[in-house]
Amino acid sequence: MNGFTEKNGILYVDNVPLPEIARKFGTPSYVYSASSIRSQYNALKSSFERALPSNWQPLVFYACKANSNIGVLKLLKTLGCGLEIVSEGELYRGLEAGFKGDQIISTSFGKNYNEISAGIDAGIRQFNIESWEELEQVNRIAAEKDKRTAVLFRLNPNIAGGGHEKISTGRHDHKFGNNEEKIVEMYRRAAGMKYAQPRGVSVHIGSQVTTVESFRPAYESIASLVKRLRKEKLDVDRLDIGGGFPIAYEKTGALLDLNSFAKWVAEIILPLKTEIQIEPGRFMVGNAGVLLTETLYIKETDSRRFLVVDAAMNDLIRPALYEANHGIIPVTSNKGRNTVAYDVVGPICESGDIFARQRPLPEIRKGELVAIQSAGAYGFSMASNYNSRPLPAEILVDGDKVALIRKRQNVSDLIRGESLPEWLD
Ligand code: LLP
Numbered sequence: 531m532n533g534f535t536e537k538n539g540i541l542y543v544d545n546v547p548l549p550e551i552a553r554k555f556g557t558p559s560y561v562y563s564a565s566s567i568r569s570q571y572n573a574l575k576s577s578f579e580r581a582l583p584s585n586w587q588p589l590v591f592y593a594c595k596a597n598s599n600i601g602v603l604k605l606l607k608t609l610g611c612g613l614e615i616v617s618e619g620e621l622y623r624g625l626e627a628g629f630k631g632d633q634i635i636s637t638s639f640g641k642n643y644n645e646i647s648a649g650i651d652a653g654i655r656q657f658n659i660e661s662w663e664e665l666e667q668v669n670r671i672a673a674e675k676d677k678r679t680a681v682l683f684r685l686n687p688n689i690a691g692g693g694h695e696k697i698s699t700g701r702h703d704h705k706f707g708n709n710e711e712k713i714v715e716m717y718r719r720a721a722g723m724k725y726a727q728p729r730g731v732s733v734h735i736g737s738q739v740t741t742v743e744s745f746r747p748a749y750e751s752i753a754s755l756v757k758r759l760r761k762e763k764l765d766v767d768r769l770d771i772g773g774g775f776p777i778a779y780e781k782t783g784a785l786l787d788l789n790s791f792a793k794w795v796a797e798i799i800l801p802l803k804t805e806i807q808i809e810p811g812r813f814m815v816g817n818a819g820v821l822l823t824e825t826l827y828i829k830e831t832d833s834r835r836f837l838v839v840d841a842a843m844n845d846l847i848r849p850a851l852y853e854a855n856h857g858i859i860p861v862t863s864n865k866g867r868n869t870v871a872y873d874v875v876g877p878i879c880e881s882g883d884i885f886a887r888q889r890p891l892p893e894i895r896k897g898e899l900v901a902i903q904s905a906g907a908y909g910f911s912m913a914s915n916y917n918s919r920p921l922p923a924e925i926l927v928d929g930d931k932v933a934l935i936r937k938r939q940n941v942s943d944l945i946r947g948e949s950l951p952e953w954l955d
Pocket of ligand 1: 593595596614637697734736737738739772773774775809810811812813848852907908912
């Protein structure tokens with residue numbers, strides 16, 4: 531069995547019933563399906579295998595901000611992924627999971643000293659550069675270590691993409707990347723640097739890019755930039771075409787036809803004869819995870835019926851932050867039950883702590899388990915301790931095998947690192 535399926539009225543993750551996971555590890559817990567991660571990766575790979583010759587296959591750098599648990603990273607490494615990182619912490623996680631430096635690329639926006647220094651020490655494959663000053667900083671730190679390092683320049687193609695304003699990155703009024711003019715100028719100046727070595731350009735127009743047609747003009751602007759750079763005799767041998775591939779949050783089927791997507795790459799990027807890199811995050815893990823939660827209470831008011839669950843916005847902030855619509859389903863069969871409209875809420879003290887408004891669901895009882903779907907990406911990785919709530923557990927299931935890949939925090943974890951000022955004695 532692959533992913534999350536119903537069997538005899540019970541929701542399973544791979545071959546394991548979710549109630550068994552809840553009994554063993556408690557709730558709220560993030561539960562991930564290894565087989566589902568594997569099949570996403572394979573789907574992506576095989577669409578490229580059909581569209582591009584074997585010696586021009588893109589290298590996949592998993593964007594680990596989506597889900598950075600080292601168990602998940604290790605799984606993706608065994609599948610053949612590299613890693614896209616945005617901080618010193620993500621570099622540390624990647625190395626702990628067993629990635630080698632040359633399998634890691636850094637794309638963070640405002641790279642600090644430690645992060646650049648640790649990246650160079652680890653021998654990472656490249657830094658994607660956001661500004662001239664950042665480039666000078668990379669060059670300077672590389673010089674201190676007398677180590678050369680590859681750099682790519684991020685293009686801002688002025689294209690709208692991304693499923694929500696807060697996760698769109700490709701327009702000129704966003705902080706990311708630079709326009710074509712500026713990149714040509716930076717590239718020219720960088721060509722004379724001793725330690726930072728310009729290798730190519732990158733683009734990433736946003737996340738959950740549901741207007742999938744936007745990928746095409748973004749790739750076309752990369753192609754036109756490469757031609758311009760080459761006309762100036764500047765070497766370009768590596769292109770990073772970013773991530774942002776969307777997943778279905780509600781049951782509307784696939785949002786991205788991988789085959790046409792791979793064909794755009796074959797049409798627009800392949801003729802440039804460079805190494806090709808992609809940086810998918812959400813696509814690899816989003817639908818491979820649920821947030822498993824227990825119904826604490828059903829609270830009825832004059833105008834609403836609230837389903838109060840033991841997960842909250844600190845565990846999964848996407849609905850509160852991006853108005854994201856995650857599927858919500860009871861873990862045990864709902865046949866024959868009435869449908870009722872619920873506001874699904876958590877225990878946190880603000881009205882924004884809501885997973886769904888007026889969501890029609892089969893009538894749910896106190897104590898029942900509920901799965902919040904498509905929570906494998908930007909779920910745990912964005913979780914916080916707000917309201918002094920311990921972080922949930924994370925569990926990875928592969929067929930019959932079950933592993934606790936992050937144990938639930940307890941209350942003493944909450945004050946670790948804090949101290950009482952001695953003058954308050
Ligand atoms: N590459 C770069 C340079 C990125 O900034 C990102 C995501 C990715 C790749 C991966 O994008 P993906 O394939 O996962 O869409 N917290 C938000 C998403 C923020 C994405 C930030 N950058 C959410 O929960 O929707």
